[in-house]
Amino acid sequence: MVSAATGTCTRCGGQDTVKVYRSINVASQPELKEEVMSGAVFTWTCPHCGTVNLMRFDTLYHDPDQKLMILLADAGTPLNGTIQDMFSRDEALQAYTARFVSEPGELIEKVKIFDAGLDDMVIELCKHITIMEMEKDIKGMKFFRMEGADNEITLTYPLNGDMEMINIGFNVYEDCRGILQRNPAIKEKSTGLVRVDAQWVSQFFR
Ligand SMILES: [Zn+2]
Structure with a gap:
């Protein structure tokens, strides 16, 4: 429309x-x-x-x-x-x-x-973990693309006025997917119309 x-x-x-x-x-x-x-x-x-x-x-x-x-x-x-x-x-x-x-x-x-056939909840956890490992206060990290035979995932984030990129391996995605699957409380809070973002993931993982 x-x-x-x-x-x-x-x-x-x-x-x-x-x-x-x-x-x-x-x-x-x-x-x-x-x-x-x-x-x-x-x-x-x-x-x-x-x-x-x-x-x-x-x-x-x-x-x-x-x-x-x-x-x-x-x-x-x-x-x-x-x-x-x-x-x-x-x-x-x-x-x-x-x-x-x-x-x-x-x-x-x-x-x-x-x-890309990915799950946005898993991506949010990937971003959460990536930001923790970078030890920087990053807001607005986003999924950019997945490519190559290894399904490498590229995330982007703003830093000092520039757009930076960071690649993570598909194994990180698989690990995060496993963590979510083992946590039934997350599924319960994920029905209906849901806002899935950095705040959403931070209620489960600190
Ligand atoms: Zn004009």
Whole structure:
């Protein structure tokens, strides 16, 4: 579902009509998945000066084949209301992995993680452990990609204004997956529409 909005260029102040996706269904519009992963869906190019502007909007990302739903909405959006009810009552939705994110970057990351066939809870634990080992106060570490015959995982993080990268072996992912599987309390807290982020993982591991 698309609606139109007016975008104002951050550079020249010129305006243009921009596409805002209230929902993104990648079964009916498969090309949108790539646009989400590249971040293009959250940008528009000013026709007056060529500047690529960022935009943000609330949206529901839906991949029926992967049974994946990701709600992008403001952090203050209450989850105990109708949306959470919908996910806990509707039988068809109970088979879904449902996530709540509040930044476009988080939506992009989630889609990349699931596209790579990975589990975002395991990735959060990988990030948690990686940050602990680095002994630095790092916020905003994100999954970037998995590649190569060894399934090497690349994470990115901001440091002093730059974007840094760190690679972790797939064995780290497997170890983290094992830790989560042996911890039933985590599964219990992971049903319905869940926010899975650094804060989520820190309630289980300190
Ligand atoms: Zn412009």
